[in-house]
Amino acid sequence: MFVVTVECALDTSTQTFATMTSAEDLQTLVLTTLDKGGHIHDSKDLTALDGQPLDQLNLLGVLNSLKSRDMVDYDTIDREIWVLTDEGRDLADTGSHEARVFSAVPPGDDGIAIAELQNLLGEAAKIGQGKAFKNRWINKKGTTHLVRTVESIVDQTQVDLREIRDTQTHKDAKVLVELKKRKLVDKRSNFSLTIEKQATDITFEMLQTGEWKTASFKKYNFDAVGLAPQGGHLHPLMKVREEFRHIFFEMGFEEMPTNKFVESSFWNFDALFQPQQHPARDSHDTFFLKDPATSDRFPADLAEKVKRTHENGGDTTSTGYNYRWKREEAEKLILRTHTTAVSSYMLYKLAQEEFRPAKYFSIDRVFRNESVDATHLAEFHQVEGVIADRGLTLGDLIGFMDVFFKKMGIERIRFKPAYNPYTEPSMEIFSYHPGLKQWVEIGNSGMFRPEMLIPLGLPPDVRVIAWGLGLERPTMIKYGISNIRDLLGHKVNLAMIKDYPICRFDKKMGRELVGVVQDGENVVEEAREKLEKVTVVN
Ligand SMILES: N[C@@H](Cc1ccccc1)C(=O)O
Structure with missing residues (x-):
């Protein structure tokens, strides 16, 4: 226990000579002096760095603040003193x-x-x-x-x-x-202070020296609100991912295992009835692996069916693409260009057993060999949903999209016919952006073609509707981020994640600031009350 006695005269007239030391410096001075274990019986011995006596009233203020944090304790002893006029x-x-x-x-x-x-x-x-x-x-x-x-x-x-x-x-x-x-x-009137440092832990040294017997310990404050730990803040992208995941789970979807970024071209392209000459399979669009460069780990019987379908339509009514399908091309390992590579694999798995309706989703990273700018990176995240059942129609897809996007706070969506090698019909999904006053593309969808589903082994009357969208665009809109490099890649800093403004989609897909998370304190609550229907992630 370190004791220091400080004399403080409540006589401000005698304070004028004292140097004004900042509260922070005084605090350091008191604590380091206490740490050294030296005893100071008189405040005159506790001097500022420049050797000047300290302002006693300042010192008292600092002691009070240290006491309020249970770092020191002091007793005041009242005493009368006489001074000369x-x-x-x-x-x-x-x-x-x-x-x-x-x-x-x-x-x-x-x-x-x-x-x-x-x-x-x-x-x-x-x-x-x-x-x-x-x-x-x-x-x-x-x-x-x-x-x-x-x-x-x-x-x-x-x-x-x-x-x-x-x-x-x-x-x-x-x-x-x-x-x-x-x-x-x-x-x-005068008083003297006896200050002691309060120990928080019993240390090895305290046990060795026996100091623990006399040390004064900081009391447990069971009412104290703990400091929120700094770790564990979700990245904005992951917050929005969580929001999507909840929408999917709410609607009865199962999450697909998307943990491998490397796929064979087979699952990424061939199984999706994407011809081997398709420009997307070019190294300008797709990252190809060097080592290992290939994998033959896809079912041989499936590969045979896919080959025949590409070449002449196989077991479907299609005529196919009329070219010679090469296994070497399908074996090439790539960084998956879309999560539909996982969907094709999952549908193959589903077809291995007696058919049951299924709803799958995934939200994970994909890679494209694109030139990088403010809105494009070579990697991004896709949200993908797949529903397989008998008797599904394009109407189901449109109706489902409506419900799905409304759950995200996007009220107005429109569709535009599109082309994908693996879906027919295909539709691009647009949402009205009131800020930009225009319809912006937010996703792509369609009904998987029989040329894809029949070789996978699904019964001919099973229809599969599917859609995909990027995770980055909704996140950027929601969080008001204009440069994708602030969101992804290697520039992400922790402060941004911790203090990022929490926004919501407003009804028309506009951005609205709801609050800022700071030091674990959630300031969203207040704003939450003001807005009746808020989708807040934090
Ligand atoms: N895979 C498509 C999205 C999509 C998924 C499923 C069906 C239709 C389209 C893309 O990368 O854009």
């Missing part, structure tokens, strides 16, 4: 009025004229005379003159004042009363 200080230095009067009276019988004494000493003459008479130091000669009655004197008043100046008290209480009457001293 300005006049008292003057007399302590130069002697009392009566002594000055005595000195002014010359030895011998002639003495000094009272009028002259008055001229010499001014104010002091009058007060001093009375005292000097009382002390029997002088006497009157006639009515006009003063003479000495003793040869020498002891200036007891000066002695007393000096004692009070140095010790802040006097052994004779009567002297104090008397000098106070003369307005030479004044009584002050």
Whole structure:
């Protein structure tokens, strides 16, 4: 236990000489001094770096703040002290009025004229005379003159004042009363502080030295609200992913395993009835692996069916693409260009058993060999949904899209016919952006072609509707991020994740700031009350 005693006089007039040290510096000073284990019995020993005494009131403020954080504790001991007034200080230095009067009276019988004494000493003459008479130091000669009655004197008043100046008290209480009457001293309230550092843990050293026996420990504060841990903030992209995941789970979807980024061209393209000469399979669009460059880990019987379908339509009514399908091309390993690579694999798995309706989704990373700019990166995330059942129609797809996007807060969507090698019909999905005052493309969808589903082994009357959209665009709109590189890639910083504004989709897909998460404190609540229907992720 380290103890330091600080004396603080509540006399601001004596504070003027003290240097103003910042509260922070004072705090450091107090704590480091306590840490060193040295004892400081007097605040005069606790000096600022420049060697100046500290402002005692400042010090008291700092001690209070440290105490409120349970870092130190202190007791105040009230005490009375006596201090000299300005006049008292003057007399302590130069002697009392009566002594000055005595000195002014010359030895011998002639003495000094009272009028002259008055001229010499001014104010002091009058007060001093009375005292000097009382002390029997002088006497009157006639009515006009003063003479000495003793040869020498002891200036007891000066002695007393000096004692009070140095010790802040006097052994004779009567002297104090008397000098106070003369307005030479004044009584002050004073207190001294005993500060001790509060230990929070028993340390090895404390056990070794036995200090634990006497140490003062910080009390448990069971009411304290814990500091929110800094870790565990979701990246904005992952927050929106969570929102999508919940929508899917709510609608009865199963999550597809999307944990591998590398796929064979087979699952990414061939199984999706994408011809081997398709431009998307070019190295300008797709990242091909060097080592290992190929994989033959796809079912041989399926590969045979896919080959026949590409070449001549196989078991379907299609004529196929009329080219020679090459297994080597299908074996090429790539970074998957879309999560539909996983959907084709999952539909193959589904077809292995007796058919049951299925709803699958995935949200994960895909890669395309694109030139990078403010809105494009070589990697991004896709949200993908797949529903397989008998009797599904394009109407189901449109109706489902409507419900799905409404759950995200997107009210108005439109479709435009499109082309995908693996869907027919295909539709691009547009949403009206009131800020941009235009329809923006938000996704792509369609009904998987029989040329894809029949080789996978699904019954001919099973229809599969599917759609995909990027995760980045809704996230950027929601969080007001204009450069995709702030969101993805290697520039992501933790501060951004921690303090990122929480926005919501407003009804028309506009962005609305709802709050900011700071230091684990959730300021969304307030805003949440104001907005009736808010989709907030935090
Ligand atoms: N795979 C498509 C999205 C999509 C998924 C499913 C069906 C139709 C389209 C894309 O990458 O854009």
